[in-house]
Amino acid sequence: MALNGTEVTSHGCDTVPKLFMKVSAERGDRIAMREKDFGIWQSYSWNDYRETALAIANGLLSLGLQRGDVVSIQSEDCKEWLFADLGGLLAGGVVNGVYATYQSRQVEHALTDSSCRFLLVEDEEQLDKFLEIEDRMPAVEKVFVFDWKGLRGFEHDKVAPVEDLYEAGRVYGIQHPDRVDRIVADGRPDDLAILIYTSGTTGMPKGSMISQRYIMFQINLAPDTIRQTEADELLTYLPLCHVAERIFSGWAPLATGATINFAESPETVAQDLVELSPTYMFAVPRVLEKFYSKVTTAMSEATWMGRTAFELAMRVGMRRADALISGEAQSTVNKIMFQIADRLVFRNIKKLLGLDRVHGLVSGAAPISTALLKWYLAMGIPVDEAYGQTEAGVVTATRKGVFRLGTVGPAAAGVDIRISDEGEVLLRSQGNFSGYLNQPEKTAETLVDGWIRTGDVGELDEEGNLSITDRLKDIIITAGGKNITPSVMENELKFSPYVSDAVIIGDKRKYLTCLIMIDQENVEHYAQTHAIPFTDYKSLCANKDIVALIDGEVTRVNEGFSSVETVKKFRLINVLLTAEDDELTPTMKLKRSFINEKYSTLIESMYGD
Amino acid sequence: MTAPLLELRNIETYYGPIMAIRGVSLVVNEGEIVTVLGANGAGKTTLLKTATGALDASKGQVFLDGNEIQNRDPDWVARQGIAHVPEGREVFPFLNVTENLAMGAYNRSDKQAIAADVETVYGYFPVLRELRGKMAAYLSGGQQQMLAIGRGYMAKPRLLLLDEPSLGLSPALVEEIFEIITRLNREQGLSILLVEQNANVALRASQRGYVMEVGGIVMDGASDELLASEDIKEFYLGKKEEGVRGQRRWKKRKTWR
Numbered sequence: 001m002a003l004n005g006t007e008v009t010s011h012g013c014d015t016v017p018k019l020f021m022k023v024s025a026e027r028g029d030r031i032a033m034r035e036k037d038f039g040i041w042q043s044y045s046w047n048d049y050r051e052t053a054l055a056i057a058n059g060l061l062s063l064g065l066q067r068g069d070v071v072s073i074q075s076e077d078c079k080e081w082l083f084a085d086l087g088g089l090l091a092g093g094v095v096n097g098v099y100a101t102y103q104s105r106q107v108e109h110a111l112t113d114s115s116c117r118f119l120l121v122e123d124e125e126q127l128d129k130f131l132e133i134e135d136r137m138p139a140v141e142k143v144f145v146f147d148w149k150g151l152r153g154f155e156h157d158k159v160a161p162v163e164d165l166y167e168a169g170r171v172y173g174i175q176h177p178d179r180v181d182r183i184v185a186d187g188r189p190d191d192l193a194i195l196i197y198t199s200g201t202t203g204m205p206k207g208s209m210i211s212q213r214y215i216m217f218q219i220n221l222a223p224d225t226i227r228q229t230e231a232d233e234l235l236t237y238l239p240l241c242h243v244a245e246r247i248f249s250g251w252a253p254l255a256t257g258a259t260i261n262f263a264e265s266p267e268t269v270a271q272d273l274v275e276l277s278p279t280y281m282f283a284v285p286r287v288l289e290k291f292y293s294k295v296t297t298a299m300s301e302a303t304w305m306g307r308t309a310f311e312l313a314m315r316v317g318m319r320r321a322d323a324l325i326s327g328e329a330q331s332t333v334n335k336i337m338f339q340i341a342d343r344l345v346f347r348n349i350k351k352l353l354g355l356d357r358v359h360g361l362v363s364g365a366a367p368i369s370t371a372l373l374k375w376y377l378a379m380g381i382p383v384d385e386a387y388g389q390t391e392a393g394v395v396t397a398t399r400k401g402v403f404r405l406g407t408v409g410p411a412a413a414g415v416d417i418r419i420s421d422e423g424e425v426l427l428r429s430q431g432n433f434s435g436y437l438n439q440p441e442k443t444a445e446t447l448v449d450g451w452i453r454t455g456d457v458g459e460l461d462e463e464g465n466l467s468i469t470d471r472l473k474d475i476i477i478t479a480g481g482k483n484i485t486p487s488v489m490e491n492e493l494k495f496s497p498y499v500s501d502a503v504i505i506g507d508k509r510k511y512l513t514c515l516i517m518i519d520q521e522n523v524e525h526y527a528q529t530h531a532i533p534f535t536d537y538k539s540l541c542a543n544k545d546i547v548a549l550i551d552g553e554v555t556r557v558n559e560g561f562s563s564v565e566t567v568k569k570f571r572l573i574n575v576l577l578t579a580e581d582d583e584l585t586p587t588m589k590l591k592r593s594f595i596n597e598k599y600s601t602l603i604e605s606m607y608g609d
Numbered sequence: 610m611t612a613p614l615l616e617l618r619n620i621e622t623y624y625g626p627i628m629a630i631r632g633v634s635l636v637v638n639e640g641e642i643v644t645v646l647g648a649n650g651a652g653k654t655t656l657l658k659t660a661t662g663a664l665d666a667s668k669g670q671v672f673l674d675g676n677e678i679q680n681r682d683p684d685w686v687a688r689q690g691i692a693h694v695p696e697g698r699e700v701f702p703f704l705n706v707t708e709n710l711a712m713g714a715y716n717r718s719d720k721q722a723i724a725a726d727v728e729t730v731y732g733y734f735p736v737l738r739e740l741r742g743k744m745a746a747y748l749s750g751g752q753q754q755m756l757a758i759g760r761g762y763m764a765k766p767r768l769l770l771l772d773e774p775s776l777g778l779s780p781a782l783v784e785e786i787f788e789i790i791t792r793l794n795r796e797q798g799l800s801i802l803l804v805e806q807n808a809n810v811a812l813r814a815s816q817r818g819y820v821m822e823v824g825g826i827v828m829d830g831a832s833d834e835l836l837a838s839e840d841i842k843e844f845y846l847g848k849k850e851e852g853v854r855g856q857r858r859w860k861k862r863k864t865w866r
Contacts, residue, residue: 123859124857124859128854128857150859524825531669531670533616535634576865580862
């Protein structure tokens with residue numbers, strides 16, 4: 001497939017602003033999104049979406065925004081996030097999402113590196129991060145605040161409530177009725193649309209340049225690769241700055257017309273899920289691991305009857321899962337048995353989790369254990385796996401009804417996948433990113449002859465399904481010269497309800513060791529039921545019975561591996577980490593290189609004799 | 610190693626279907642003052658009531674000198690040497706000061722010793738001596754608090770549980786009462802478990818502290834360590850950096866480190 005072949009279009013449009021103007025007019029009063037306000041779900045129509053986005057676009061134009069100027073959004077997910085996203089694009093700007101969990105020095109980098117002119121922030125907390133570094137960012141001309149609460153009486157010539165922007169936009173829109181339409185019509189697929197900063201393992205984050213064509217290419221993955229339809233209810237809870245949530249909740253609904261539902265806050269996701277019972281959602285493995293732990297713990301607490309019923313149902317479910325995986329036909333008896341199990345057991349569990357209506361549960365952004373996928377399948381919840389990265393978007397997804405656990409599915413239409421001689425996965429499509437902002441050398445390392453080097457090691461099977469072994473740079477070569485892919489074992493460990501995350505260490509070492517982050521809720525529960533006294537998180541991690549519990553989990557996982565591949569020692573990370581900490585990515589994964597550095601003394605203690 | 614004076618181990622307490630205490634473990638050693646900090650509804654009072662048997666724990670144990678005492682009748686627990694000074698004083702309003710103190714010694718029969726102890730109480734709280742014939746209902750809040758502590762002392766306990774002694778008192782009075790609490794500990798060797806919202810005064814008076822939040826302990830440590838912790842400063846001592854605007858209203862996420 002040629003790189004500069006036919007243009008990528010959706011609904012006959014070749015850029016996001018053109019598509020948005022078309023579909024928002026067509027959809028009119030249909031509900032576009034829902035958000036909770038004072039505990040009540042409020043709906044916003046496509047008209048609301050369009051009007052507010054236009055007001056923002058006109059407002060930015062009235063302030064002198066030129067094509068290609070950067071507009072940054074620094075907020076947790078909310079309706080204003082998407083309004084501003086589209087508003088910035090309609091005005092011909094480049095939109096840059098800044099993680100709400102960033103500290104001010106990271107904000108400084110994201111704003112300076114992108115030469116941001118206009119900033120939209122969520123509330124006073126986010127505003128303060130800007131004010132701290134204000135004197136170092138003369139390029140930022142104006143800051144608008146979505147939620148003015150707590151700022152009454154605050155005066156600053158650069159800062160205003162977002163309502164001021166809307167108002168300026170409405171006035172400007174009346175005076176210049178065709179301006180936005182002209183800008184939209186002039187838009188080209190090669191225009192830079194957005195910037196996505198990704199946490200570099202070394203140094204400051206790099207800004208990936210994403211063109212209109214990239215986004216249109218992703219939008220076109222629906223409905224074949226992204227199986228989302230107009231009838232779907234989505235749950236949006238991962239940061240929209242992250243490419244995955246942006247694709248599934250931000251862009252795909254432009255093409256599909258699915259309804260977006262914003263989780264109230266990152267802490268209330270479980271509750272929101274139960275209230276909404278979405279039909280389509282993207283999940284990082286950590287979330288799916290959490291649900292599994294929740295059910296496992298609930299079952300250990302259940303009555304003998306309940307436990308037995310669950311075990312029997314699970315046996316039936318597993319039998320069905322085995323048949324589905326091997327592609328054998330189900331016998332009628334098994335079908336009936338599963339119906340009964342579903343009616344009596346699984347349905348209740350699914351309701352409890354808020355997964356009773358979900359038909360598209362997509363896992364991605366990190367590797368997931370196949371045992372976990374099978375567990376979900378047994379309950380009658382098939383989990384799709386998608387694979388991609390910021391530089392290429394979503395490039396593969398598993399097919400409906402085909403269960404090749406451990407693979408991330410075949411290439412999406414229009415995506416070429418090649419495995420290099422070193423085993424690295426290379427990608428090429430019209431949706432390739434356009435390079436890293438201000439980093440030509442890094443761009444040259446990643447974009448080679450039109451192919452994106454993913455940094456992942458993988459294989460293609462005879463059916464064209466891709467499977468990812470590990471990150472190329474994460475592969476451990478022990479002192480004995482043995483190559484080890486840590487993610488396989490890490491995933492097995494994370495499958496334990498007591499382990500939240502694990503990092504295997506052993507590069508150029510005699511043997512493998514592991515740093516483990518415990519699952520607070522389940523380990524506390526375990527301590528509670530086994531009368532193990534503890535006070536806080538730290539004392540929990542230090543308790544010898546808890547260490548023994550995790551030791552048991554490590555030993556169990558070790559059994560599945562050959563001797564050189566086993567973990568000989570481990571330590572628990574005794575600090576409860578949050579998304580604000582440098583140790584975690586915004587999607588709550590432990591950062592390997594950072595962990596290696598920060599906990600070097602703890603690591604050395606496992607190698608000292 | 611000898612057993613601690615009081616030990617709670619994985620205590621869970623329910624109000625009907627609501628879990629008010631979700632697994633709390635805590636230790637008071639002989640001779641210590643230990644503080645439990647927490648906001649309204651954190652479960653502090655429930656914790657004391659569970660320790661004295663006024664509420665039953667559905668899980669976990671309470672040990673006094675290494676012997677299990679959970680879920681026994683409160684009067685039995687009181688006889689084992691735990692005196693509970695409840696939140697809001699709860700003096701007997703229609704009894705006078707002397708009678709209130711006598712109620713504290715209800716379980717005792719050693720008349721002479723009781724009389725001596727009444728004198729000791731008057732020694733610590735001279736104002737009570739002046740008011741000894743007055744009905745407790747007519748005492749001021751601070752005087753009632755003194756009376757309640759005095760009544761607790763009259764049981765000659767080994768451990769005194771104090772539930773928010775600073776509640777509704779003026780800052781000067783709070784200082785005075787805490788000074789007497791530390792003296793009782795030092796001079797009479799009385800061990801004290803103190804539940805407070807006033808972190809500053811409570812942590813200065815105690816050797817160790819625990820921080821409770823929604824029914825569980827989120828932090829524990831030596832009192833001076835707690836006083837130095839950023840989260841305690843912000844959430845209990847009201848000392849926060851002013852922020853860039855000089856009027857920060859948003860709250861940091863608590864991490865309890």
